[in-house]
Amino acid sequence: MSYLDNFHEFKYTETMSALLKQALHGDVRALSRLISSIESRSANSFKLMPAIYDARKGANYIGITGPPGAGKSTIVDFLIKLMRKEGKKVGVVAIDPSSPFSGGAVLGDRIRMQDHATDPFVFIRSLGSRGSHGGLSRATRDIVYCLDAAGFDWIIIETVGVGQTELDIMELAETTVVILVPEAGDTIQTMKAGLTEIADIFVVNKADRPGADQMSLWLSSMIEMGKTNSKWKTPVILTKGLEGDGMMQLYKKIKEHAKFVAFDKDRRKRRDEIRAIEFIQMCQDTLAQKLNDSIAKNKRITKIIKEVASGKENPYRMIPKVLKYI
């Protein structure tokens, strides 16, 4: 994405700084505009990220994932209610990387917000990939830091599916809840061993359907097999999303795990590793941004791209010629 793409971008960084100040002081509309700017990967929002990072207040990051139709949003809505009862502020980032074409995410937002529309301490934002080509997990990270800076206590990162993007996103979460349904055999086949590696808590939702106990047993034996030296014992919780059964138990386990990761040595080591990987990705992103700026500004690069596009030039041979100008 080049600077030129950001039609909605504010002209001056001063305006952006003012927006950040307002957002950090609890102005929800300012926060919403700031997040839109981050989502569009605007150059001005990039400039604010150092300050946003410094302003983080230490929220708990909870990842919730599972196949479509597992009842993720119902469970998230219940969790929001439980967290609000304790006076906690909740931010939700809901990501659907598999729908790059639809504007459905925004519609989903509106429907889901109705429940909490009058509550200024609940903030829900849906992200679709909309041509972001791998930028989604980075945008999510920056948005989560922004919500953290804005003072939300719990930040829930909800993703559909089990692809690479989702796994990247889940690295951001300190506690990952994987939600399945009794008939999710196919999904498990796809997720394979990865399931137990990412899950800190398993939920078998719609537990009144046939096969729930079987699924629960199967997950438990998979956990047993994949056992590591970690002191955390991954629980399997049966829930009925619509009735709220098992929801208190889930919330309790989430709180337990949030405490666990804060002090566990292995988890902190893993967190350091992730920080290093993230940082290298950030450097890569910045390089890519520089490339895009050069493409937008330099006519010699534009000419090379046209020749490659038409099939006249060998792209692999043209790479060094472009990089020369950066």
Add this chain to the structure above:
Amino acid sequence: MSYLDNFHEFKYTETMSALLKQALHGDVRALSRLISSIESRSANSFKLMPAIYDARKGANYIGITGPPGAGKSTIVDFLIKLMRKEGKKVGVVAIDPSSPFSGGAVLGDRIRMQDHATDPFVFIRSLGSRGSHGGLSRATRDIVYCLDAAGFDWIIIETVGVGQTELDIMELAETTVVILVPEAGDTIQTMKAGLTEIADIFVVNKADRPGADQMSLWLSSMIEMGKTNSKWKTPVILTKGLEGDGMMQLYKKIKEHAKFVAFDKDRRKRRDEIRAIEFIQMCQDTLAQKLNDSIAKNKRITKIIKEVASGKENPYRMIPKVLKYI
């Protein structure tokens, strides 16, 4: 990935050039080693890509995608047989981006190869993402060009699932076949409008199961609604993978579409656009590679990364300090 990661890498580019020559002359073992080198994103294989690109012979690239359990591999195996009957050489790249953890891909290879093990004109390779973090679609592209250069007439790109990585990969295919099963309602919900945008041919497999006709009608009406000015009419084909029903019809349609894209003006324009996007990605990759080289070699960068990893430094603030050294 840095140069240092490539333990299996050949020491001299001369050896790689010899390998390429052998691969282009039909040496399957040389081809296999060359592809492994490309898959690992080795610096030496990068150096060969200009020559590989020039050596392409104009194969047809066919994408085959759909949810897990739709019967993709059974259908691909049937297509291979039909193509071989006409004396065509077939290369298959099977990608499962959702299994980054398992080495299952390799096992799958062995099982699938048994059918065609004695046939030097069938080449099957499975790719898992194995920590490639977005590099998978680029590796796939380079491997497909390599198979094209090696003289395969048909190159089948088979992917599981419907995430962003799969969509990126499918841009490489000139003809995309989407395979569904009668009960794939959930998948369709996830894929939404995107389905008709990527599919040139729909297959409803396992068509003896209940709901097949309904699914077929529903797809047809979705195609009708999403109708563009294209002269291609997306067909919906009912198949029974295990019995081979509908398979001849599918192959016929694939051949028809391959001819269609070669001459259709809109499709050629789209191809040019994709070439431009791919080229920019290649430039980005090369920049990322340069960054990784610097990280491996420069101790000042290593120090900064350590400070970020430990949480001592703000990563966003450290980016320019690292890029200074590149």
